[in-house]
Amino acid sequence: MSQTVDRALSILPLLAEGPADLGQVADRLGVHKSTALRLLRTLHEHGLVYRQSDQRYRLGARLFALAQEAVENLDIREIAHPHLVRLNEECGHTVHLAVHEENEVLYIDKVESRYPVRMYSRIGKPVAITVAAVAKLLLADLPEAERRALADKLDYPLYTPRSTPNAAAFLKELERVREQGWATDLGGHEESINCVGAPVRGTDGRVVAAMSVSAPNVVVTGDELLTLLPLVRRTAEAISREYSGRSPVKDPV
Amino acid sequence: MSQTVDRALSILPLLAEGPADLGQVADRLGVHKSTALRLLRTLHEHGLVYRQSDQRYRLGARLFALAQEAVENLDIREIAHPHLVRLNEECGHTVHLAVHEENEVLYIDKVESRYPVRMYSRIGKPVAITVAAVAKLLLADLPEAERRALADKLDYPLYTPRSTPNAAAFLKELERVREQGWATDLGGHEESINCVGAPVRGTDGRVVAAMSVSAPNVVVTGDELLTLLPLVRRTAEAISREYSGRSPVKDPV
DNA sequence: ATGGCCGTTGCAGATATCGCAATACGCCTG
DNA sequence: CAGGCGTATTGCGATATCTGCAACGGCCAT
Numbered sequence: 001m002s003q004t005v006d007r008a009l010s011i012l013p014l015l016a017e018g019p020a021d022l023g024q025v026a027d028r029l030g031v032h033k034s035t036a037l038r039l040l041r042t043l044h045e046h047g048l049v050y051r052q053s054d055q056r057y058r059l060g061a062r063l064f065a066l067a068q069e070a071v072e073n074l075d076i077r078e079i080a081h082p083h084l085v086r087l088n089e090e091c092g093h094t095v096h097l098a099v100h101e102e103n104e105v106l107y108i109d110k111v112e113s114r115y116p117v118r119m120y121s122r123i124g125k126p127v128a129i130t131v132a133a134v135a136k137l138l139l140a141d142l143p144e145a146e147r148r149a150l151a152d153k154l155d156y157p158l159y160t161p162r163s164t165p166n167a168a169a170f171l172k173e174l175e176r177v178r179e180q181g182w183a184t185d186l187g188g189h190e191e192s193i194n195c196v197g198a199p200v201r202g203t204d205g206r207v208v209a210a211m212s213v214s215a216p217n218v219v220v221t222g223d224e225l226l227t228l229l230p231l232v233r234r235t236a237e238a239i240s241r242e243y244s245g246r247s248p249v250k251d252p253v
Numbered sequence: 254m255s256q257t258v259d260r261a262l263s264i265l266p267l268l269a270e271g272p273a274d275l276g277q278v279a280d281r282l283g284v285h286k287s288t289a290l291r292l293l294r295t296l297h298e299h300g301l302v303y304r305q306s307d308q309r310y311r312l313g314a315r316l317f318a319l320a321q322e323a324v325e326n327l328d329i330r331e332i333a334h335p336h337l338v339r340l341n342e343e344c345g346h347t348v349h350l351a352v353h354e355e356n357e358v359l360y361i362d363k364v365e366s367r368y369p370v371r372m373y374s375r376i377g378k379p380v381a382i383t384v385a386a387v388a389k390l391l392l393a394d395l396p397e398a399e400r401r402a403l404a405d406k407l408d409y410p411l412y413t414p415r416s417t418p419n420a421a422a423f424l425k426e427l428e429r430v431r432e433q434g435w436a437t438d439l440g441g442h443e444e445s446i447n448c449v450g451a452p453v454r455g456t457d458g459r460v461v462a463a464m465s466v467s468a469p470n471v472v473v474t475g476d477e478l479l480t481l482l483p484l485v486r487r488t489a490e491a492i493s494r495e496y497s498g499r500s501p502v503k504d505p506v
Numbered sequence: 507a508t509g510g511c512c513g514t515t516g517c518a519g520a521t522a523t524c525g526c527a528a529t530a531c532g533c534c535t536g
Numbered sequence: 537c538a539g540g541c542g543t544a545t546t547g548c549g550a551t552a553t554c555t556g557c558a559a560c561g562g563c564c565a566t
Binding site for chain 2: 001002004005006008009010012013015016017018019038039041042043045046047048050058059060061062063064065066067069070078079203204244
Binding site for chain 3: 002037
């Protein structure tokens with residue numbers, strides 16, 4: 001770990017609180033003014049800090065550009081996977097992670113009992129969008145207009161008697177999911193399979209992914225599965241925190 | 254200027270191109286692997302880089318969080334936002350707010366039809382500096398020497414046949430914008446999109462920000478959009494007044 | 507004018523950083 | 537299962553780099 005770089009980087013969260021002048025930065029860093037000056041200059045040359053007209057420093061524009069590119073490379077799956085594995089170890093059931101893309105909802109990760117392995121054969125396949133818990137979570141977060149438009153376009157196949165029958169029912173269900181912050185699929189896709197899921201949110205609060213736990217009701221009934229809800233929600237929230245940068249480092253040796 | 258910090262920060266744009274492993278980073282930095290390792294570790298501890306499961310490095314989510322806090326600290330945005338929303342309600346089109354920083358022009362706020370939401374996906378992204386109405390407004394206010402120097406440094410990509418073709422044309426356009434006090438972009442960036450914008454000025458009369466209204470010409474033609482000019486200018490002036498503390502509406506303390 | 511405040515610079519000493527080489531680890535091959 | 541290869545990691549000494557100091561210069565308010 002480099003001391004100089006460490007100090008320089010510590011300036012960034014400091015400036016995130018608001019603009020500061022040289023003296024303030026030096027004080028809060030606990031270094032001499034000349035030292036702070038040189039660090040700020042280097043940050044400035046890289047565009048990470050900007051010097052406003054009153055000579056105070058604040059975070060710079062390059063930060064935006066980098067963040068932009070960072071987000072494009074951000075793979076939720078990488079971050080979520082360990083959490084999914086842990087959840088699987090705790091409850092023993094199949095765990096899914098899904099995202100919404102182009103009017104489809106796709107699984108992007110899956111952890112199955114005994115098999116902490118990426119089942120690519122299944123991953124990437126569109127889910128039953130009108131009934132799956134993860135689909136409800138992802139679509140419930142859309143603006144109302146889009147939700148409406150999408151609901152109209154969809155087909156509502158009756159996989160089982162419990163499948164969502166039509167657009168009206170679907171929209172109503174989405175509204176409920178939106179308000180309660182979690183979703184279920186109780187035998188809506190396969191008669192004997194129940195799911196309970198929770199949303200993963202980004203910094204802006206929007207739902208970026210959804211996860212769920214699935215189990216056949218020969219193992220646990222729907223009601224029993226619901227007792228896992230707190231655990232599922234905690235896991236989803238942990239992923240959200242890490243994804244949005246709220247927990248920068250978890251285990252620094 | 255600090256060599257160590259300089260090297261560390263050089264890693265960020267490098268990783269913005271995509272994930273890289275230790276060796277690649279060391280090579281591109283021109284330093285020994287152990288050096289690169291220590292720099293990367295420091296960046297990692299601050300959350301600026303993330304280590305994915307294949308041990309390669311990638312930009313981290315903390316960058317996103319920092320950029321977000323940075324944009325929230327811009328007081329122009331605070332002041333302007335309600336005005337932008339009102340303008341959006343009145344005309345129905347997309348409204349942008351942008352500032353100039355370090356040879357770049359960036360959007361710092363955006364209000365979209367029905368959607369008074371911060372689109373961070375777009376906010377923070379540098380604008381097409383040679384054609385956007387807001388860019389013309391901000392650059393037109395620079396001292397002539399700076400304007401000239403900047404115009405020479407820029408590239409002039411031909412997004413469309415109407416894009417500004419070269420430095421000479423750009424300077425001429427800036428001169429006109431400077432005199433008339435407003436600017437347009439008629440299909441210079443995207444063939445079917447027109448914009449009309451006006452400057453926001455501080456106490457000393459200098460342009461501190463610029464705003465614009467954009468609409469596809471399938472909705473309104475360029476001429477029709479121009480009829481909104483008085484409204485846009487009035488809004489910009491209202492923001493200017495409030496920003497420079499001469500707001501007739503409400504006076505703080 | 508003049509004193510105080512803040513940012514900036516040159517310098518010599520201190521120390522953190524660098525590259526090297528050796529080690530450890532994971533992965534694939536035979 | 538052994539062996540080999542590529543990569544990440546660690547300890548260490550030489551030295552380039554960073555640091556704090558003190559002096560300078562500009563700016564503002566008294």
